[in-house]
Amino acid sequence: MSYEGTPVIERVNLSVESGSFCTIVGPSGCGKSTFLRLLLSQEQPTQGRIWIDDELLPPEPTPDRGIVFQRYSVFPHLTVEDNLLIAQEFEQAPLTGRLFGIERRQARLAVEQTLDTIGLAAARDRFPAQLSGGMQQRLAIAQALLKRPQLLLLDEPFGALDPGVRADMHELLLGLWEETGMTIFMVTHDINEAFKLATRLLVFDKWRHDPHDPSAFGATITYDLPLSRTDQAPDAKELFNSNTTH
Ligand SMILES: Nc1ncnc2c1ncn2[C@@H]1O[C@H](COP(=O)(O)OP(=O)(O)O)[C@@H](O)[C@H]1O
Ligand SMILES: [Mg+2]
Structure with a gap:
């Protein structure tokens, strides 16, 4: 993947x-978010191809691939429930953004179920500004889950949360992953988080370096480690070649 001739990955x-849970770590700027955008079809690879279930990835984003960012833009003037409802409406009625009759009732039911699953039922009438950081991230994940994605992409989703809240989010995410059987790719800068959650850890890093032209080469996957839940994280220094911070 290159941007205007500059290789990134x-x-x-x-x-x-x-059904894998892949975590992705690597120095800042080495293409982790770009990699997720490729999996979402928000970007097209400059060279090479991506398949899902033996078919080429569709050229546009599809509802079976969902993404959650570190800070998700929910609508501030809508309640938790209405934020989820409108996500459904735009999904199913992209032109008008409105559902009627039985479809609207079904959408409401799906929203209710998701509110329960994600532990936000009691907060359904609150506005985003009245939610804690952890609850806002639950809402963001709920929006992605309503589309029942086969593939969930998470870009540093818990980076802004306190450690205790983050541990709760880990439990929530692992539960949802086990329940749905979806495949997850999650970028994180927290090596302990990466080890705790993953069945497979991917390290993105530059594998060759031109001191006279730092942007001459892109990053690649320098480590690809199958993990079991009991593996302990090593010191980050052991995983990265680049001297860039991450
Ligand atoms: N749309 C874009 N146009 C040009 N360059 C981009 C674009 N998106 C990302 N880049 C560049 O690609 C590199 C990788 O970015 P990114 O995938 O965001 O890295 P990471 O998520 O690992 O921090 C960076 O050098 C960034 O400046
Ligand atoms: Mg990024």
């Missing part, structure tokens, strides 16, 4: 089993 040859 190169020589990636990766096959991921359905």
Whole structure:
């Protein structure tokens, strides 16, 4: 993947089993978010191809691939419940953003179920500004989950949360992952989080360096580690080549 001739990611040859939980770590600017955007079809690879279930990835984003960012833009003037409802409405009625009759009732039911699953039922009438950071992230995840994605992409979703809240979010996410069987790719800058959650850890980093031209080469996957839940995180220094901070 290059932007205007500058390589960002190169020589990636990766096959991921359905139902995996892959965490991605790496220095800042090495293409982790770009990699997620490729999986979402928000970007097209400059070279190479991506398949899902033996078919080429559709050229546009589809509802079976959802993404959650560190700070998600929910509508501030809508309640929790209405934020979820409107996500459904735009999904199913992209032109008008409105559902009627039985479709609207079904959408409401799906929203109710998701509110329960995600532990936000008691907060349904609150506005985003009245929610804690953890609750806002639950709302963001709920929006993504309503579309029942097969593939969930998380870009540093818990980076802004306190450690205690983050641990709660881990439990929530692991529960949802086990329940749905979806495949997850999650970028994190927290190496302990990466080890705790993943069945597979991918380290993105530059694998070759031109001291006279730092942008001459892109990053690749320098480590690809299968993990079991009991593996402990090593010191980050052992995983990264680049001297850039992350
Ligand atoms: N739309 C874009 N146009 C040009 N360059 C971009 C674009 N998006 C990202 N980049 C560049 O690609 C590199 C990787 O960015 P990014 O994927 O955001 O890295 P990371 O998420 O690992 O911090 C950076 O050098 C960034 O400036
Ligand atoms: Mg990023």
